[in-house]
Amino acid sequence: MAKGWKKAGWITFFVLPGALIVFVFILLPLFMSLFNSFFQWNQLIRGEFAGLENFKRLFTGYPYQQRFMNALGNNLKWFAMTMLIQNALGILLGYALSRGIAGSGFYRRVFFIPVLFSIIAVGFLWGLYLRPNGMVNSLLGALGREEWKRAWLGDGSIATYTIIIVNIWRWVGFPTLVFMTAIDNVPQECTEAAYLDGVNEWQMFSKITLPLIVPSITIITVLTIIGSLNVFEQVYTMAGLDGPPNYATDTIGTLFYRTAFGSVDSGAPEIGIGSAIAVVIYLLTFFVSLGSITFTSSKEVEL
Amino acid sequence: MKRFLGMILSVCILLGLAAAPAFAQEVTEIQFWTWRPEDVDFYNKTIAAFEAANPDVKVVQNAIKNTEYNTILSAALAAGDGAPDVFMSRAYGGLQTFADSGYMLALDELMPELADFSDATRRGATSITDGKIYGVPAVSQTMLCYYNKDVYEELGLSIPKTWDEFLQNLEACKAAGYEALANGTKEGWCCEFLFGGVGPSFYGGNDFFDKVVAGETTFVDPIFVDAVQKIKDLTPYMPSMYEGVAYTDMQASFINELSAHFVGGSYEAGYFGSENPDLNFDIFAVPGEKAENPAYVSVYADMNFSIAASSKKQEAALKFLRFLATKEFGESMVNELKMVSSVPGVDVSANPFIARVLELQANNTPYLFLVGFRYEQPTGSSLFQAEAQSLMVGDKTAQEICQSVQDGIASYYAPFQK
Numbered sequence: 001m002a003k004g005w006k007k008a009g010w011i012t013f014f015v016l017p018g019a020l021i022v023f024v025f026i027l028l029p030l031f032m033s034l035f036n037s038f039f040q041w042n043q044l045i046r047g048e049f050a051g052l053e054n055f056k057r058l059f060t061g062y063p064y065q066q067r068f069m070n071a072l073g074n075n076l077k078w079f080a081m082t083m084l085i086q087n088a089l090g091i092l093l094g095y096a097l098s099r100g101i102a103g104s105g106f107y108r109r110v111f112f113i114p115v116l117f118s119i120i121a122v123g124f125l126w127g128l129y130l131r132p133n134g135m136v137n138s139l140l141g142a143l144g145r146e147e148w149k150r151a152w153l154g155d156g157s158i159a160t161y162t163i164i165i166v167n168i169w170r171w172v173g174f175p176t177l178v179f180m181t182a183i184d185n186v187p188q189e190c191t192e193a194a195y196l197d198g199v200n201e202w203q204m205f206s207k208i209t210l211p212l213i214v215p216s217i218t219i220i221t222v223l224t225i226i227g228s229l230n231v232f233e234q235v236y237t238m239a240g241l242d243g244p245p246n247y248a249t250d251t252i253g254t255l256f257y258r259t260a261f262g263s264v265d266s267g268a269p270e271i272g273i274g275s276a277i278a279v280v281i282y283l284l285t286f287f288v289s290l291g292s293i294t295f296t297s298s299k300e301v302e303l
Numbered sequence: 304m305k306r307f308l309g310m311i312l313s314v315c316i317l318l319g320l321a322a323a324p325a326f327a328q329e330v331t332e333i334q335f336w337t338w339r340p341e342d343v344d345f346y347n348k349t350i351a352a353f354e355a356a357n358p359d360v361k362v363v364q365n366a367i368k369n370t371e372y373n374t375i376l377s378a379a380l381a382a383g384d385g386a387p388d389v390f391m392s393r394a395y396g397g398l399q400t401f402a403d404s405g406y407m408l409a410l411d412e413l414m415p416e417l418a419d420f421s422d423a424t425r426r427g428a429t430s431i432t433d434g435k436i437y438g439v440p441a442v443s444q445t446m447l448c449y450y451n452k453d454v455y456e457e458l459g460l461s462i463p464k465t466w467d468e469f470l471q472n473l474e475a476c477k478a479a480g481y482e483a484l485a486n487g488t489k490e491g492w493c494c495e496f497l498f499g500g501v502g503p504s505f506y507g508g509n510d511f512f513d514k515v516v517a518g519e520t521t522f523v524d525p526i527f528v529d530a531v532q533k534i535k536d537l538t539p540y541m542p543s544m545y546e547g548v549a550y551t552d553m554q555a556s557f558i559n560e561l562s563a564h565f566v567g568g569s570y571e572a573g574y575f576g577s578e579n580p581d582l583n584f585d586i587f588a589v590p591g592e593k594a595e596n597p598a599y600v601s602v603y604a605d606m607n608f609s610i611a612a613s614s615k616k617q618e619a620a621l622k623f624l625r626f627l628a629t630k631e632f633g634e635s636m637v638n639e640l641k642m643v644s645s646v647p648g649v650d651v652s653a654n655p656f657i658a659r660v661l662e663l664q665a666n667n668t669p670y671l672f673l674v675g676f677r678y679e680q681p682t683g684s685s686l687f688q689a690e691a692q693s694l695m696v697g698d699k700t701a702q703e704i705c706q707s708v709q710d711g712i713a714s715y716y717a718p719f720q721k
Contacts, residue, residue, distance in 0.1 A: 245489070
């Protein structure tokens with residue numbers, strides 16, 4: 001009896017610091033945001049209770065509705081491109097590396113190095129490279145491809161995609177490593193048995209390897225969803241807080257920050273609506289992640 | 304014996320401590336926050352001068368990066384603890400945020416000398432809710448066109464008196480291989496200040512401003528749409544792929560003498576001068592259609608010094624604030640920071656650049672969106688900045704963006720809603 005209590009005591013002791021930090025820095029602000037979003041705000045002072053007024057203004061009022069829908073659309077672009085390009089590339093590279101192609105030990109390390117860089121440094125440096133007279137355009141000019149030169153971050157139609165590609169460059173090492181490990185963990189007996197049965201490489205990959213690495217796919221998908229909904233630093237460093245040009249690169253992260261805190265040149269803070277945006281971001285992330293975990297878990301195959 | 308000596312020692316120390324305050328003067332320490340880490344040395348000198356004249360007050364400076372200043376200041380004032388006593392405050396709408404929240408002390412009775420400041424500068428420090436003044440106006444900024452004097456001499460150009468002459472000058476610079484105009488449009492606010500330099504001579508300066516603020520005309524007035532079109536007409540002279548040229552790129556281009564013109568604010572002069580002392584530059588107001596019409600410049604109040612309402616050392620803070628409203632401080636701002644001080648009666652003869660700015664300010668008009676329409680969301684500035692970017696790349700026409708700006712402001716601006 002006493003031993004059980006003692007064990008519980010030790011567990012609590014080890015878990016408490018982490019739990020306390022999560023509570024103070026994550027849960028408490030979350031509830032405070034929720035609380036704030038139900039009130040009307042006069043500049044920085046909380047006014048009277050306003051119920052769901054802030055949420056109503058966010059979804060139907062001008063200009064929040066169009067800004068929010070525009071930003072959400074951009075987040076969807078982030079998710080789609082990251083899933084289709086980054087994660088597909090991750091599986092491809094992970095598969096190649098686990099098959100032990102020449103130099104895989106070297107490539108493994110090189111692919112992962114950008115993941116370790118500070119996101120601010122990456123955003124800032126790539127922002128310099130992508131200037132009209134920057135490295136990227138100079139390189140295109142040197143290759144004789146003058147017509148491919150663009151204002152990568154200034155042209156509204158390609159700005160978001162440019163930022164996404166820089167982000168993919170930075171992150172691709174992470175899914176590569178995760179998938180490489182997962183593929184390495186597929187039991188050898190399965191693959192050998194499959195070879196004996198006479199399957200080709202593609203069937204091996206789609207029918208044997210893929211189903212067995214579904215847990216990793218789940219993890220990467222959920223992280224991608226959370227990442228796409230939370231993207232902020234990349235846009236802030238490369239394009240700016242207002243998501244220029246003309247909100248083409250705006251995301252719900254920058255929209256939230258701009259609304260809640262105001263931006264220097266053009267906006268006074270609107271804390272009520274900002275808090276409402278924060279709550280919406282949280283609920284969106286929570287339910288979409290939950291949905292994707294449930295969906296992919298059902299695809300898990302027992303060995 | 305030891306114990307006895309120990310007791311004597313403690314008694315002596317206690318007596319010493321008790322006597323100390325009687326010898327030292329009562330020094331109040333106040334916190335002073337600025338958003339100019341670039342000017343830390345200047346403010347340290349100011350503080351030294353102030354402390355020499357007021358030995359009972361000690362000022363501690365804290366300079367915070369411009370883009371983070373508002374957030375950090377709001378958090379500190381809301382918390383109460385760790386809040387500054389005297390701080391730099393934004394003008395117009397930025398002031399409104401803090402004044403309405405009750406974070407600033409009204410200065411009408413405490414500083415009667417503020418009545419001598421000009422109306423234009425007082426406007427930036429006055430709350431539109433209760434009409435009281437909440438800060439000491441510090442500087443005013445002017446939107447004008449910088450030009451490279453060496454390039455002008457080389458190509459035999461002179462200051463343009465009409466818009467056509469201005470375009471001809473730009474053409475000549477472009478033909479000679481220079482970037483005629485350094486301005487780019489990657490950052491929204493660059494579009495706003497480009498319009499601030501070019502627009503007023505076309506939309507009719509103060510006449511238009513007074514009417515539009517009162518709701519007697521709108522932003523789709525043909526005269527305004529025409530003014531907006533003028534910045535689009537400048538695109539052939541901007542750097543190639545100007546939609547990707549950011550603010551620092553523009554500055555670098557002009558400083559390194561790659562471009563001949565730069566439309567921007569009077570605050571650039573100090574930076575240009577310090578980055579390239581060999582740069583020979585001067586300024587002119589962008590002209591309108593006809594030489595007879597005055598060439599307007601947009602002017603706005605940029606900075607105030609305010610006292611926190613929650614400050615426990617208001618008397619000491621007020622002393623410092625009064626110092627910041629003196630002519631001596633105004634002159635030091637002119638001479639060292641090369642900014643146009645708002646303090647009345649400041650002698651600018653020592654600084655030819657500032658004298659020239661004041662000359663151009665003879666035809667001044669408020670910087671349209673900042674002064675008149677930056678009080679509520681979505682601010683006129685944020686609307687114009689975003690729409691202008693679409694205009695400059697050719698996605699929208701001047702008429703379309705003026706309509707968007709009008710609709711956006713009309714959603715909350717009472718005079719437009721009648």
